[in-house]
Amino acid sequence: MQDQDALFQFLLRMGDNTLVLGHRVSEWCGVSPVLEEDIALANTALDMIGQTQFWLGLAGEVEGKGRTADDLAFLRDVWDFRNVLLVELPNGDFGQTLMRQFLFDAWASIMLGHLMTSTDKRVADIAEKASKEVAYHVERSAGTVVGLGDGTPESHAKMQAALDLLYPYVGELFESDDVDAAMVSAGIAPDPASLRDAYDALIERVLTEATLTVPASKFTHKGGRTGYMHTEHLGHMLTQMQWLQRAYPGATW
Amino acid sequence: MTTPSTDTIWGWLDQVPDPEIPVISLVDLGIIRDVEWVKTDAGDALKITVTPTYSGCPATRIINQDIETALRERGIKRLSLHQQLSPAWTTDWLSEKGAAKLEKFGIAPPSPKGQPDRCPNCGGHDLEKTSQFGSTPCKALWRCKSCLEPFDYFKCI
Numbered sequence: 001m002q003d004q005d006a007l008f009q010f011l012l013r014m015g016d017n018t019l020v021l022g023h024r025v026s027e028w029c030g031v032s033p034v035l036e037e038d039i040a041l042a043n044t045a046l047d048m049i050g051q052t053q054f055w056l057g058l059a060g061e062v063e064g065k066g067r068t069a070d071d072l073a074f075l076r077d078v079w080d081f082r083n084v085l086l087v088e089l090p091n092g093d094f095g096q097t098l099m100r101q102f103l104f105d106a107w108a109s110i111m112l113g114h115l116m117t118s119t120d121k122r123v124a125d126i127a128e129k130a131s132k133e134v135a136y137h138v139e140r141s142a143g144t145v146v147g148l149g150d151g152t153p154e155s156h157a158k159m160q161a162a163l164d165l166l167y168p169y170v171g172e173l174f175e176s177d178d179v180d181a182a183m184v185s186a187g188i189a190p191d192p193a194s195l196r197d198a199y200d201a202l203i204e205r206v207l208t209e210a211t212l213t214v215p216a217s218k219f220t221h222k223g224g225r226t227g228y229m230h231t232e233h234l235g236h237m238l239t240q241m242q243w244l245q246r247a248y249p250g251a252t253w
Numbered sequence: 254m255t256t257p258s259t260d261t262i263w264g265w266l267d268q269v270p271d272p273e274i275p276v277i278s279l280v281d282l283g284i285i286r287d288v289e290w291v292k293t294d295a296g297d298a299l300k301i302t303v304t305p306t307y308s309g310c311p312a313t314r315i316i317n318q319d320i321e322t323a324l325r326e327r328g329i330k331r332l333s334l335h336q337q338l339s340p341a342w343t344t345d346w347l348s349e350k351g352a353a354k355l356e357k358f359g360i361a362p363p364s365p366k367g368q369p370d371r372c373p374n375c376g377g378h379d380l381e382k383t384s385q386f387g388s389t390p391c392k393a394l395w396r397c398k399s400c401l402e403p404f405d406y407f408k409c410i
Contacts, residue, residue, distance in 0.1 A: 036384035036394060043386040050309025054338070125339035129308055132341055132410050140385045 149210025171220025283346025
């Protein structure tokens with residue numbers, strides 16, 4: 001694999017994670033349980049879409065075919081997306097959305113910390129910017145997971161159910177392949193598998209405080225970050241997210 | 254026209270209000286990172302380096318437009334805007350003048366403690382957080398338990 005191809009794939013993985021999760025979280029806009037949470041979710045989504053512009057903007061630059069961040073976001077179909085399956089799952093209830101956010105934020109905070117020392121200055125600069133926002137996101141999502149997990153019997157049951165549903169998607173964040181090997185040898189990004197211990201320690205601390213039980217099995221659904229196979233949900237999401245550019249090609253305002 | 258000095262340009266930019274929080278200027282906000290004249294074949298060109306507050310802040314585009322409009326109105330013809338991500342923007346770059354204006358306007362300025370020092374309305378210290386996010390990416394919602402007024406807090410990052 002050519003280095004530039006591997007870097008392009010790596011950047012798509014970073015950008016597609018924040019794009020798909022950013023869109024999912026934005027689906028709460030206007031329908032959240034309370035106004036403060038609505039605003040918080042919209043702001044979190046906005047940060048992730050902003051980070052997407054940096055990651056996919058750089059991906060287009062590295063690819064060198066003149067594609068912009070918008071082109072990559074709106075003019076690719078399901079099989080070209082490289083996000084992990086975790087972020088494309090439907091929102092479920094509020095607790096499930098916040099549990100997914102926590103499981104993702106915890107990974108992002110650790111990953112971005114490593115990327116800040118990337119040998120590629122463009123990657124390091126984006127990581128430096130994004131990590132400040134993610135530090136704030138994880139503080140909030142962890143706090144909400146604890147509040148709901150260690151809340152009423154009903155909220156506790158919902159959060160445990162959310163964890164049981166989502167945990168089998170976590171392992172994909174730590175899968176490694178030849179793209180990752182190329183990033184490691186170029187000093188651009190860490191081996192995802194090497195982040196697992198720090199991640200387990202972080203989520204264990206928060207989930208214990210939330211009185212929740214981490215499922216024992218490390219089985220993981222996967223296929224999103226390699227593009228091997230997405231869930232049925234991503235295509236449905238894209239019909240909403242990409243509708244305008246597909247119905248009215250080149251539309252601007 | 255004679256080429257205005259970079260100090261003059263900084264002065265002009267200090268009169269361009271932040272589109273979301275118009276009581277402070279773009280210079281107060283600390284997002285203008287550099288102003289310099291660069292030599293080009295067509296003559297001297299002004300290069301302004303800007304850093305975003307938050308990655309997804311919708312005001313970023315408007316801010317660039319406002320900078321361009323303000324400088325063109327003053328006769329600057331050759332102008333380019335550059336985005337710089339590193340070092341990442343921090344509320345430490347907010348000017349003292351800006352912090353004072355924020356508080357007078359009713360927004361508690363950022364504090365290294367990670368929470369507002371006092372209520373911007375009554376000066377009370379018995380405060381509680383209502384939400385970690387507010388009406389713009391850079392603010393959080395707080396409430397004063399003395400005067401019972403809600404207020405915005407400019408988040409410290």
